[in-house]
Amino acid sequence: MATPAIENIVNLHPNVDITIFGSAISTRVFEYHPNVQRIVIDGSRKQKFRVFHLYKQARQLGRFDCAISFRRTLASKLFVWFCEATLKGNYRRYTKRAIHQVIRYNDFVNKVFKVKVSASQLTIYKNQKPVNTHKSDKKLLGINPGASYGSAKRWYPEEFAKVAGELSGQYDIVIFGGPGETDIASDIEKSLIENGITNYQNLAGKTSITALIENISNLDLFITGDSGPMHVAAAFQVPTVAIFGPTKDDETSQWMNDKSVIVKKNLKCQPCMKRTCPLQHHDCMKLITAVEVLDAVKRLN
Missing domain, CATH: 3.40.50.2000 (Glycogen Phosphorylase B;)
Incomplete structure (x- = not known):
């Protein structure tokens, strides 16, 4: 940012x-x-x-x-x-x-x-030699379930899997995550396998930051929580559904991405800005359903 x-x-x-x-x-x-x-x-x-x-x-x-x-x-x-x-x-x-x-x-x-200039779009320069090329008739969907800030910002893997499953007919799926987020990515992968979905890659904990940036820049759709990768997607104008819970979307949502939809609940306890839910119910994320996220995807199309 x-x-x-x-x-x-x-x-x-x-x-x-x-x-x-x-x-x-x-x-x-x-x-x-x-x-x-x-x-x-x-x-x-x-x-x-x-x-x-x-x-x-x-x-x-x-x-x-x-x-x-x-x-x-x-x-x-x-x-x-x-x-x-x-x-x-x-x-x-x-x-x-x-x-x-x-x-x-x-x-x-x-x-x-001592100047007065406005902020334009986020800018990230890429390697001129592509790291990966997607060879498929389907579009590419990125799923980013992690958030380094804390568990309060994380939506649930079973809900991510439901969304990915519903979209797997139109999109090949890439699961992203850092070294500390491999468990939640594995849970999504297991759900996809159980439902017979094979057109996915699980890259959690397997890519460098440079490769992560390259992969996100090539996406056709990104579904993510409030995270660093969310802002990378904004830099490349990737259509994005951003799921917000305890944090302030008016301060940290995607910047200047017209193809962005925020999904959140607007509870009285939001935004608490805590790393873990202080009320121990996590309703700001628990009450968000896969159907709501899929509806947000439709609004982007």
Whole structure:
């Protein structure tokens, strides 16, 4: 969701050389960005004396005209402070009212560079050599049941399987997920097998972030919870049904994807923003049915 703000920096300074510093997962989004000269993985996270290692990494990067962080943690503030840079900026929220996170990031960049430009679409640059090509008469449906935020954001595997089963006549199915989401993906796979459905792939825990981006970009339809892959789909304008429970869809839904439908329940306890259901009933997800998601798919067609 920070990519529109970064693209606005590039538009202001077309010849800028960018160094991306962060986690091994998030930095992969910029692997093929034409202005990104270096990607440096934050190696301080598991270090006993993290502040010292942050300082060491910041100094090893060299000098910059500008150093900014899109995070609000103490570690990110220290890192920017340690950097040798003429202009520095740490992300902050400038309003308490509910606005999309893309706008928050863009407002931050506007403040740092003293400009007033609007945020455009999410932008991810792909490898020019395709990782996979889909050879089938059917369209391609992606199922993303996981969510790293916590179990409260996850819809149920049996419901995902019902949706995939109903659509398997029109679509070949790809199940996505990270290394920690292989169990829920396996549950979906088992349900498909029990129902005699064979035109699927289970890629959970088997792909790199780069391959995940490539695979999502080639989809004809994506059904997902509120997650990172949901935003990847938005960057490529993939028709998407996004299932929301405890989180704020007005702040973290797909940005500028006209082919997007949100399914949610609007309960009094929503949005609680908790990683697990504090009321222990999980109704914000439990009450969403496969029929509702299939109806949302029809609205996209």
